Amino acid sequence: MAQDKSETEGFSAEGWTCPLPLRDYPAIVMAHGGGGKLSADLVRHLFLPLFANPALDALDDQAVIEIDGARLAISTDSFTVSPLFFPGGDIGSLAVHGTVNDVAMAGARPLYITAGFILEEGLAMDALGRIATSMAESCRRAGVQMITGDTKVVDRGHGDGVYINTTGIGIVPDGVHIAANRAKPGDVVIVSGEIGLHGITILAAREGLGFEADLESDTAPLNGLVAAMLEVTREIHCLRDPTRGGLASTLNELAASSGVGIEIDEAAVPVPPAVAAACEMLGLDPFYVANEGKLVAILPEEHAEAVLERMRSHPLGRKAAIIGRVVEEHPRVVVAKTGIGGRRVVDMLVGEQLPRIC
Amino acid sequence: MRYIQEYRDADAVRRVLDEIHRITTRPWVLMEICGGQTHSIIRYGIDQLLPDQIELVHGPGCPVCVTPLELIDMAIAIASRPDVIFTSFGDMLRVPGSKKDLLQVKAEGGDVRVVYSPLDCLKIAKENTDREIVFFGVGFETTAPANAMAIYQAHRQGIGNFSMLVSHVRVPPAIEALLSSPQNRVQAFLTAGHVCTVMGYWEYEPLAERFGVPMVVTGFEPLDIVRGILMAVRQLEDGRAEVENAYPRVVTREGNTQAQALIKQVFTDCDRKWRGIGPIPNSGWCLRPEYAEYDAALKFDVGDLEVTESPLCKAGLVLQGRLKPDECPAFGKECTPRHPLGAPMVSSEGACAAYYQFGRYSK
Known part of the structure; x- marks a missing residue:
């Protein structure tokens, strides 16, 4: 099915063979998202060859690109955490801090952030309110502005309440070359x-x-x-x-x-x-x-x-x-x-x- | 962290190491039985600090390593059933079966959960009365009391949707099997402190005497381990073969008699196959007939399983101390931590995985 769909969309899956290190796993396992060797394999052997370009190939936590003489650091990250609220924070503060930090790790000054929400049917409005409030608070603390966003809802049972993706943009100061x-x-x-x-x-x-x-x-x-x-x-x-x-x-x-x-x-x-x-x-x-x-x-x-x-x-x-x-x-x-x-x-x-x- | 940090004190460890260096006059082969000890030895680099004459051989006391393939495959078959919530200690999930591991079962939709105590399963059973909760009851004497307690409590509380896939093994029969082998090289044993906490150490006395081999009850912190080694080397140098206790702050000769009584009430001796080693008579525990309704192996008909061990894997020889991990032809080639052929390559307690890392460093 998946192959039919991709072909009708004009992307040819023909010729794609699963690279060697990925063949041990016919299906995604949790460790593919765990930040260890399997995550690295997925990036190196699947995504990198398909999208190769200098900014991506650097494999830093953020991409640094130059536009009209300004060096921008851009990073995107998705947040899934259970429980949604925990001592010291919640998924909202985590989603802002995580992306702000990835941008900052280029030595950049983070300026703007975006958010995409995937909400599960049945999520308490009160919970979403607390998460959004916490994100606003975190943005203030980090000195970044939330400039655009998106919301989708999935059927009950298809998400842990809420998933958040954030993307951050910052400016790298002159003379800073961190990689x-x-x-x-x-x-x-x-x-x-x-x-x-x-x-x-x-x-x-x-x-x-x-x-x-x-x-x-x-x-x-x-x-x-x-x-x-x-x-x-x-x-x-x-x-x-x-x-x-x-x-x-x-x-x-x-x-x-x-x-x-x-x-x-x-x-x-x-x-x-x-x-x-x-x-x-x-x-x-x-x-x-x-x-x-x-x-x-x-x-x-x-x-x-x-x-x-x-x-x-x-x-x-x-x-x-x-x-x-x-x-x-x-x-x-x-x-x-x-x-x-x-x-x-x-x-x-x-x-x-x-x-x-x- | 009090009462732990003291046993990681660099000066105290150094003094014991100096004494080991001082008294060692010739080569000796020692086996630490327990995977937890192997882990500590590698974790703290203790093996590099010993005299060259002392060789540590890593023993079969790693439940992850010796649970037979048949049982892993049976666990995988049961865990794949839609009516089952399969529960296990964490590190069993990555042990390779004939075709896959339990993590892959989870990825394919199986409800596989990590628990920290078998008693957690009873709670899950009460919350999910329409599902069958199965616990993978592996381990040595150490995990047996808690597993026995879970069965005992399930019986008392009339919980019918809980069962256990039991694969309990015992240390003394394994030591006897190792010492009876004509290829045996081991001259002294560090016996497993946690096992002896439960069982005491009286069981080892006839073995030490019969085979003329020193046995020292040893703990898991660096200071515990070097003390165990010192006492074993001293016995070897003196020509003695006794059971000594280097872990007296926890272990007594009799052990935990209440735990032993509970184990006896729920389990009975049976033959067990050890992965990589083979069958050892009377080397394990099974559920007593009166608790048969909690035996997952009887409760679920998984049909005939086709069990195939990789012909390349020499884990059995490694677990018996007859082959160093890096002498195995598959080591680092077909078999790596990311694609283990045998269980010793799986966890950090496994000798092969430990060697793989250190080999990488020495290159």
């Missing part, structure tokens, strides 16, 4: 604060695990923090917000894009006690847990202390820390020095992070 492929040996790796809060909060709220009281999502717009960092120096090489897939996936992406190794000191990575305890109980690794208000920065060592100091004076960077450095050895591989002096490879996740039996 995933710019990490150089000798650079320092900084994380802006405690990791794992968003993912564990959502998991706890969803599963009723009983330690919700200690936890709140870290969802926040990071453009202010990025602007503050760029005031110190424009020589920041990489910025990325470690959302799904967590810190480990982000570091792996940066190592792969830049063709360098990254070495981190596990003890230096700030993990809040509640996240550490929850991960301990569930058999999860905080390095792979999602964040929504943190960034990873890679920059030359000579600017590291000054940038760190500036970050720590910003409300969203108070617990910023240097967690490691970029090395020439083991290109494309992230290695962690463990608390007891051993070393381990911090790989990308193959599938979703699943709780272990024992």
Whole structure:
């Protein structure tokens, strides 16, 4: 059926064969959206070859294009989260912050945002009202304007209440060239604060695990923090917000894009006690847990202390820390020095992070 | 995180490691039984900090790895039924069956859910009286008490739409099988701390004596593991073969007798096939006849399943410590974490997956 339809629409599916890494999965599994290896495969082996162009091929979290001398950063993201409301935020604030942050990770100043809503029949009007209000509040906080939008409704049972897609546009200041492929040996790796809060909060709220009281999502717009960092120096090489897939996936992406190794000191990575305890109980690794208000920065060592100091004076960077450095050895591989002096490879996740039996 | 962080203290671990280096005079082969210990060893890089003479062989104590293919296929068949809500611990979902895994069943429309306790299933059963709730009851002695409790409670509360696909295995028969093999290389065992928490360690005493092999009850934090290794090496160097407890803050000789009583009430000994190793007599637990109505294998007729293990997979030899993962011809070629042929390549507890990562680093 699908093939007939695409042919009548003038797109020839003829000649398309499922590329090798995708053949193991005849159907989409959850991990294709999990931000790990399967997500990367989908992009690399299906979408990239079909749409290849320089802005897309850079494979950053946002595209940077030049129009009449102005460099624009554009990013789009879809948000599905259950529950819709959680400690520290809701799907509305998440949808604004997520896209604002992706634009900001190019060093850009986010200016405008759009929203597409897919609503499920039966969604309480009150809930939608709260979500929209929260989005407006988040836009104000981030200093962006919502300039256009769209609404669709699907049958009851065909959506988790509401899905939101947002697209953001921002301007990249002169002299700022931040990209995933710019990490150089000798650079320092900084994380802006405690990791794992968003993912564990959502998991706890969803599963009723009983330690919700200690936890709140870290969802926040990071453009202010990025602007503050760029005031110190424009020589920041990489910025990325470690959302799904967590810190480990982000570091792996940066190592792969830049063709360098990254070495981190596990003890230096700030993990809040509640996240550490929850991960301990569930058999999860905080390095792979999602964040929504943190960034990873890679920059030359000579600017590291000054940038760190500036970050720590910003409300969203108070617990910023240097967690490691970029090395020439083991290109494309992230290695962690463990608390007891051993070393381990911090790989990308193959599938979703699943709780272990024992 | 108190009472955990203390057991990850770098100085304390270093002191024990120094002592191991000091007393080791010749090569020894030790096996850690439990996948949780393998995970810790790789997670903290403990194996790299030991003297070169000490070889750690990763044991079969990973329920994900040894659950037989027939049962995975049966789970997949049951989970595919539209009237079933299939529940499982998380990491069983990715174990390859003959044709697919449980995650693919979910992708194809099956109702497959991760639970954190089998008792959660009873709640799901009460909320979905028109559906059958099936729990994948895998694991060693560690998970048996909670699984037994779920059956016991279902029976007491008269919950008829709950059943369990039981695949319980026990550690002592596996150790006996390993030691009885003419190809055995293992000279001392770190037995599994969580298993002994439930069962105590008296069961291991006749084994240590009969085979002349030291056995040390060992925990899971870095300090626990190096202490277990130190005690095992000391016994080997002294020429002793005893059962010692390096995990006394949790484990007693008798174990948790209440849990044992509950297990006995619900389960009975039976033969079990271990994936990659083969059948081991009396090595598992099945539901007692009086609880047969909760046995998913009897409740659902899945017909004849055609079970095919990949001929390339040498997981059995790896699980017995007879082959290093990277010596397997399929390692890193046909078999990778993203496309595992055998279960040890699936989870971070699996020896093959751990080696795959470290191999990538050394290249």
